[in-house]
Amino acid sequence: xxxxxxxxxxxxxxxxxxxxxxxxxxxxxxxxxxxxxxxxxxxxxxxxxxxxxxxxxxxxxxxxxxxxxxxxxxxxxxxxxxxxxxxxxxxxxxxxxxxxxxxxxxxxxxxxxxxxxxxxxxxxxxxxxxxxxxxxxxxxxxxxxxxxxxxxxxxxxxxxxxxxxxxxxxxxxxxxxxxxxxxxxxxxxxxxxxxxxxxxxxxxxxxxxxxxxxxxxxxxxxxxxxxxxxxxxxxxxxxxxxxxxxxxxxxxxxxxxxxxxxxxxxxxxxxxxxxxxxxxxxxxxxxxxxxxxxxxxxxxxxxxxxxxxxxxxxxxxxxxxxxxxxxxxxxxxxxxxxxxxxxxxxxxxxxxxxxxxxxxxxxxxxxxxxxxxxxxxxxxxxxxxxxxxxxxxxxxxxxxxxxxxxxxx
Amino acid sequence: xxxxxxxxxxxxxxxxxxxxxxxxxxxxxxxxxxxxxxxxxxxxxxxxxxxxxxxxxxxxxxxxxxxxxxxxxxxxxxxxxxxxxxxxxxxxxxxxxxxxxxxxxxxxxxxxxxxxxxxxxxxxxxxxxxxxxxxxxxxxxxxxxxxxxxxxxxxxxxxxxxxxxxxxxxxxxxxxxxxxxxxxxxxxxxxxxxxxxxxxxxxxxxxxxxxxxxxxxxxxxxxxxxxxxxxxxxxxxxxxxxxxxxxxxxxxx
Numbered sequence: 001x002x003x004x005x006x007x008x009x010x011x012x013x014x015x016x017x018x019x020x021x022x023x024x025x026x027x028x029x030x031x032x033x034x035x036x037x038x039x040x041x042x043x044x045x046x047x048x049x050x051x052x053x054x055x056x057x058x059x060x061x062x063x064x065x066x067x068x069x070x071x072x073x074x075x076x077x078x079x080x081x082x083x084x085x086x087x088x089x090x091x092x093x094x095x096x097x098x099x100x101x102x103x104x105x106x107x108x109x110x111x112x113x114x115x116x117x118x119x120x121x122x123x124x125x126x127x128x129x130x131x132x133x134x135x136x137x138x139x140x141x142x143x144x145x146x147x148x149x150x151x152x153x154x155x156x157x158x159x160x161x162x163x164x165x166x167x168x169x170x171x172x173x174x175x176x177x178x179x180x181x182x183x184x185x186x187x188x189x190x191x192x193x194x195x196x197x198x199x200x201x202x203x204x205x206x207x208x209x210x211x212x213x214x215x216x217x218x219x220x221x222x223x224x225x226x227x228x229x230x231x232x233x234x235x236x237x238x239x240x241x242x243x244x245x246x247x248x249x250x251x252x253x254x255x256x257x258x259x260x261x262x263x264x265x266x267x268x269x270x271x272x273x274x275x276x277x278x279x280x281x282x283x284x285x286x287x288x289x290x291x292x293x294x295x296x297x298x299x300x301x302x303x304x305x306x307x308x309x310x311x312x313x314x315x316x317x318x319x320x321x322x323x324x325x326x327x328x329x330x331x332x333x334x335x336x337x338x339x340x341x342x343x344x345x346x347x348x349x350x351x352x353x354x355x356x357x358x359x360x361x362x363x364x365x366x367x368x369x370x371x372x373x374x375x376x377x378x379x380x381x382x383x384x385x386x387x388x389x390x391x392x393x394x395x396x397x398x399x400x401x402x403x404x405x406x407x408x409x
Numbered sequence: 410x411x412x413x414x415x416x417x418x419x420x421x422x423x424x425x426x427x428x429x430x431x432x433x434x435x436x437x438x439x440x441x442x443x444x445x446x447x448x449x450x451x452x453x454x455x456x457x458x459x460x461x462x463x464x465x466x467x468x469x470x471x472x473x474x475x476x477x478x479x480x481x482x483x484x485x486x487x488x489x490x491x492x493x494x495x496x497x498x499x500x501x502x503x504x505x506x507x508x509x510x511x512x513x514x515x516x517x518x519x520x521x522x523x524x525x526x527x528x529x530x531x532x533x534x535x536x537x538x539x540x541x542x543x544x545x546x547x548x549x550x551x552x553x554x555x556x557x558x559x560x561x562x563x564x565x566x567x568x569x570x571x572x573x574x575x576x577x578x579x580x581x582x583x584x585x586x587x588x589x590x591x592x593x594x595x596x597x598x599x600x601x602x603x604x605x606x607x608x609x610x611x612x613x614x615x616x617x618x619x620x621x622x623x624x625x626x627x628x629x630x631x632x633x634x635x636x637x638x639x640x641x642x643x644x645x646x647x648x649x650x651x652x653x654x655x656x657x658x659x660x661x662x
């Protein structure tokens with residue numbers, strides 16, 4: 001094996017022997033691509049023509065007035081093709097797959113956004129595509145399954161374990177150990193064995209690079225604090241990476257679900273329920289019991305409902321470079337509601353976690369301070385989940401009538 | 410220790426049999442009965458899998474057994490106690506098999522020391538390559554235990570030699586790509602892979618993944634030292650119950 005990819009004591013590559021050669025090849029191709037200036041050019045070209053890069057930076061004037069503190073800016077990753085930052089990573093890995101000459105891609109998905117993005121990439125580049133999705137997530141994100149299938153992907157519901165994101169990752173690995181000759185596993189977040197944390201962060205760094213330039217153009221100075229929600233950690237790594245060398249406070253917000261004391265959450269870096277472990281090929285903080293068995297997790301946002309977290313973020317927590325907070329399901333729905341009404345923006349439930357923390361802290365800062373939030377995805381495409389989160393009676397009535405209509409179809 | 414045990418047995422048998430069970434599946438009582446039947450039927454060495462919630466290298470059969478064992482209340486402590494009981498009761502070699510997180514959370518040194526104290530001979534940890542296993546390798550050596558390493562058809566020759574330099578007891582050769590429990594074609598293709606394995610090490614060779622009937626084992630005679638039966642006995646227990654394990658094993662050799 002070539003390079004182990006450690007961040008402090010976190011990361012590594014805890015691989016079954018059958019995959020070692022595949023990872024060696026991936027590490028080598030990624031290094032070659034990184035050292036080839038034309039690769040990043042090709043990447044930014046495709047992101048500006050196939051997706052909407054650079055994504056805009058929006059000044060949230062009404063929210064700023066509402067809280068009467070720091071000036072709030074929002075980085076609009078929701079305006080990417082397929083509606084989330086996931087496109088950045090997927091297109092980058094797609095270009096690598098072309099370089100490696102492979103013809104099939106597989107991916108796990110939680111909310112369905114990474115799966116959807118991978119399916120579009122596969123359609124565009126002409127790859128065969130299989131998406132693994134926990135059965136629970138298939139049920140709560142049916143519209144995304146519909147689109148993945150229309151895009152030509154095969155969506156396989158995973159009925160093992162807790163039937164959510166981590167189980168989908170396990171199944172994708174099981175596919176990969178069989179089909180590695182022609183297949184690349186497009187891991188969706190900055191987790192997993194080396195080189196995935198580094199590689200996914202590399203592609204997502206386009207967010208931070210753009211955001212830093214945009215805020216300097218607009219305000220002539222750096223933000224005081226930057227906020228991002230943290231599931232696996234890829235959107236957070238993306239925006240944070242633009243500010244690592246600046247005197248800027250970085251804040252990651254995890255899913256507190258039904259509360260940190262409820263045992264039903266996905267808070268790894270800001271709760272006592274997590275400890276260091278090794279699973280899914282890497283070492284990081286996991287929500288696990290004393291024996292090392294992974295626990296069930298919960299979040300209203302399927303994309304944050306994950307048992308581990310990027311090893312790079314675990315290291316940044318240990319070093320104190322990033323502060324971690326958590327937002328409950330209830331707080332998230334309130335923050336989403338306020339953002340929709342005040343700004344006409346519809347963040348994804350995942351992204352709304354970052355807004356919760358901003359709304360807590362903005363009033364305590366001065367009017368000279370600047371806050372930057374990464375709106376990692378859009379919420380309107382998750383209408384079934386969001387409507388449920390709001391318990392919207394009109395929507396429920398509509399669904400009942402719609403179902404009635406299908407009964408006779 | 411393990412290697413000399415295997416070599417002694419190989420003087421009397423053309424090929425040795427290693428079987429695999431998931432501890433606590435369906436219950437610990439059944440696990441005991443299965444082991445008893447296997448030893449009686451002539452099994453030479455057994456892998457005792459400590460269940461883990463994320464067994465990434467295992468296929469559906471062993472995965473389900475892991476999940477059901479955990480749902481039934483299996484803990485690492487119960488597995489250690491149980492292993493001690495069987496190691497005392499039966500005169501064959503036993504190994505632990507589990508994923509690295511189980512050892513890591515228990516404490517790698519403590520795990521090795523308990524493994525030795527309870528009379529087991531070694532361990533198979535499929536997600537721990539030697540590059541990540543410095544602590545583990547030291548602890549295993551200190552307690553005179555065999556760390557079993559794995560060759561796969563995708564492993565290049567130089568890496569086989571590298572892995573063999575850390576291995577003790579025997580080398581576990583995976584017959585094909587994929588996870589446990591799927592079919593393997595026992596053909597001449599396998600021969601050239603096994604020849605590469607043989608060249609890379611003087612340790613005894615075991616072959617597993619997809620071995621499920623007498624024909625497979627006959628094919629392996631003279632080519633490897635140990636045939637490994639994994640998922641097939643678990644499948645059998647699921648379908649026909651614990652009672653048929655003994656007669657199944659007896660028919661294999």
